[in-house]
Amino acid sequence: MRTQIAVIGLGYIGLPLSLALCERGETVIGVDVDERKVNELRAGVTHVMEPYRGESLESILRRHLESARFTATTSLAEAAERADTFIVTVGLPVAGDVVDKTLLLACVNDLGRALSPGDLVLIRSTLVPGMMEGEIVPRLASTSGLVPGRDFHVAYAPERVAEGRAMEEFQTLDVVVAGLTDACADRAMAVLARLTDGRLHKTSLRVAELSKVVENAQRDVNIALAHELKVVAEQHGVDVYELIRMANTHPRVHLLEPNIGVGGFCIPNAYAYLAASLTSEEHIPLFSLARQINLTAPHRAARQLDEALRQIGKRLSGARVALLGLGMKDGSNDIRQSPAIHFAEILAERGAAVTAFDPTVDPYFPFQAPSLEDCLANADAVAVAAWQAEFDTAPWPDLLARARQPLAVLDLKRRLVPSLKQAGWQIRGDSHLPYIAVSAPHVSATRDCAVEMVP
Ligand SMILES: NC(=O)c1ccc[n+]([C@@H]2O[C@H](COP(=O)([O-])OP(=O)(O)OC[C@H]3O[C@@H](n4cnc5c(N)ncnc54)[C@H](O)[C@@H]3O)[C@@H](O)[C@H]2O)c1
Known part of the structure; x- marks a missing residue:
């Protein structure tokens, strides 16, 4: 059954995001290329410090591992068998003044290959403005062989939480949302409304x-x-x-x-x-x-x-x-x-x-x-x-x-x-x-x- 949410990238943002979704009753499969990180997470270990309502993130992680609400994998293909919503949190490092897009674009290429008709891709990474229409959507189209906006949905909702308060802020902050089409934005807003009590503000991708x-x-x-x-x-x-x-x-x-x-x-x-x-x-x-x-x-x-x-x-x-x-x-x-x-x-x-x-x-x-x-x-x-x-x-x-x-x-x-x-x-x-x-x-x-x- 493909009704789960896959969160791609399990770092300072992706892990608390996954667990905040679990707290809201969602079932999440987390994907990360870092095998060591995935193994540690499976063992209930994380170095992300995020106390939430008096509980450590590690304790929250263990609860959701035990209930199987949260699972972690290095395999995007495995996630794609179970999920129809893909939330991307892979970032763009900067060295000097130079933005390195390699990791995110590689992730987008792999994701395109794993997509099926009807899926939603929701990018939450901070981007160089213009990347959605200039690089991400075209890559998803070419690697999937599908037509974005018609065969699958693509949307962008930048993440604005602060490290250390992310678990809470995922569920309370307003979110800015944009879709490639209106239907894309609406589909993303339906997912985000399950996560946050904040308002959703619809705008253009740029x-x-x-x-x-x-x-x-x-x-x-x-x-x-x-x-x-x-x-x-x-x-x-x-x-x-x-x-x-x-x-x-x-x-x-x-x-x-x-x-x-x-x-x-x-x-x-x-x-x-x-x-x-x-x-x-x-x-x-x-x-x-x-x-x-x-x-x-x-x-x-x-x-x-x-x-x-x-x-x-x-x-x-x-x-x-x-x-x-x-x-x-x-x-x-x-x-x-x-x-x-x-x-x-x-x-x-x-x-x-x-x-x-x-x-x-x-x-x-x-x-x-x-x-x-x-x-x-x-x-x-x-x-x-x-x-x-x-x-x-x-x-x-x-x-x-x-x-x-x-x-x-x-x-x-x-x-x-x-x-x-x-x-x-x-x-x-x-x-x-x-x-x-x-x-x-x-x-x-x-x-x-x-x-x-x-x-
Ligand atoms: N850290 C913050 O406070 C914060 C706040 C708001 C927004 N953001 C944005 O959120 C995004 C993520 O930031 P972060 O701090 O969580 O970064 P991070 O480096 O902690 O996490 C990124 C994760 O993605 C994984 N990854 C890399 N390539 C991958 C791939 N192809 N497939 C699957 N996983 C892959 C990495 O192994 C890493 O675990 C960035 O765009 C950042 O700008 C961060």
């Missing part, structure tokens, strides 16, 4: 493609603005978070908070997708500039850490730096284009010896330490790049006492210094700045590295 890229590009620009506000606030000697909080009391102002940069698979890729879709020589400098500003944020953080080290008579070159958090944002174990990793590379290039700890990121880099204790031992400096839930309950004053004293701190999340202050540590530096020097209460000030109590 607008749907552009709207997704523009959503991400807008966030890139807003984050760049936040990074510039940080420079402004620091020069004025005020706390940037306080500044943003105050400005946001205006009902039409919605400033974001600065970070160490911006990472992941969506926001950093938006400009490359948009630029690759433009045919004229006309430039879009705002998006390009925002990208450059966000890419330089980790460099600025490295300069600030160097400044904090200078306050204690040391320099970045030769310093031992303990880096906390490697995920691309707080609460994420996704290290794709993570600014924290970029930051670690910059520190290493500038001669620092980096050890990093992130409880959510599997051992991958040689500089990863097995524990917070190991990471902090004998450090000259500590920098917080991404905050993980496990850090909430860590005994920071005790842990940081393992580092050398005095200690340079780049507290980008404003979590460490408050707990150190509370524990009576001596703080040196301007309290509105994220970089500061600290000493444990028992360490006395020396001439070289004087530490003062900040009232």
Whole structure:
């Protein structure tokens, strides 16, 4: 019987999407070319962190494996025997500024060969605008030998959920939908209505493609603005978070908070997708500039850490730096284009010896330490790049006492210094700045590295 949904690509989006569909009572067959991933999923193992209603994604996965509502395979042909709806979540990686379409187009070619009359292909990947009509539909037509829009349905509904909240947002967010024909759009909307309680907004393929890229590009620009506000606030000697909080009391102002940069698979890729879709020589400098500003944020953080080290008579070159958090944002174990990793590379290039700890990121880099204790031992400096839930309950004053004293701190999340202050540590530096020097209460000030109590 062919009434199942096949989700193609079981990554950060495809897996939670499959399980959100299962939560809604659908039966899903997941397809991925990565054999190891499929075997792990079959064994109930995933590294995607997605707590949903107090349950881990792994536990949700196991429930749906047991009930056989979810199965996983590497074989598209096997999925095609059971499914009549194919939802594609294979993405377009970007290297430098170059968009790599190989994986998605290979997937589309294979899918075309597996299609039967009456099927629905619903693409949910973020695309270079124009790809649906320019590349995807023609390939589906040629490899299937069928006529798209007549023999089978093709639609596009860009995915806009955030990693970490995907399970919930699949079921609550509005979705933009477009079909090759009206009937294609209606068929896709009928499937999506089974998944989300949000509204479905029907539009053209090109607008749907552009709207997704523009959503991400807008966030890139807003984050760049936040990074510039940080420079402004620091020069004025005020706390940037306080500044943003105050400005946001205006009902039409919605400033974001600065970070160490911006990472992941969506926001950093938006400009490359948009630029690759433009045919004229006309430039879009705002998006390009925002990208450059966000890419330089980790460099600025490295300069600030160097400044904090200078306050204690040391320099970045030769310093031992303990880096906390490697995920691309707080609460994420996704290290794709993570600014924290970029930051670690910059520190290493500038001669620092980096050890990093992130409880959510599997051992991958040689500089990863097995524990917070190991990471902090004998450090000259500590920098917080991404905050993980496990850090909430860590005994920071005790842990940081393992580092050398005095200690340079780049507290980008404003979590460490408050707990150190509370524990009576001596703080040196301007309290509105994220970089500061600290000493444990028992360490006395020396001439070289004087530490003062900040009232
Ligand atoms: N990650 C996010 O937060 C997010 C949010 C919204 C939209 N998106 C978009 O969703 C899409 C997927 O992103 P992701 O983060 O899940 O990527 P991902 O890399 O985590 O997952 C993609 C999966 O597709 C698999 N794959 C590659 N080729 C395949 C093929 N031919 N057949 C079957 N599987 C194949 C890969 O093995 C991988 O598991 C992208 O277009 C992305 O831009 C991502």
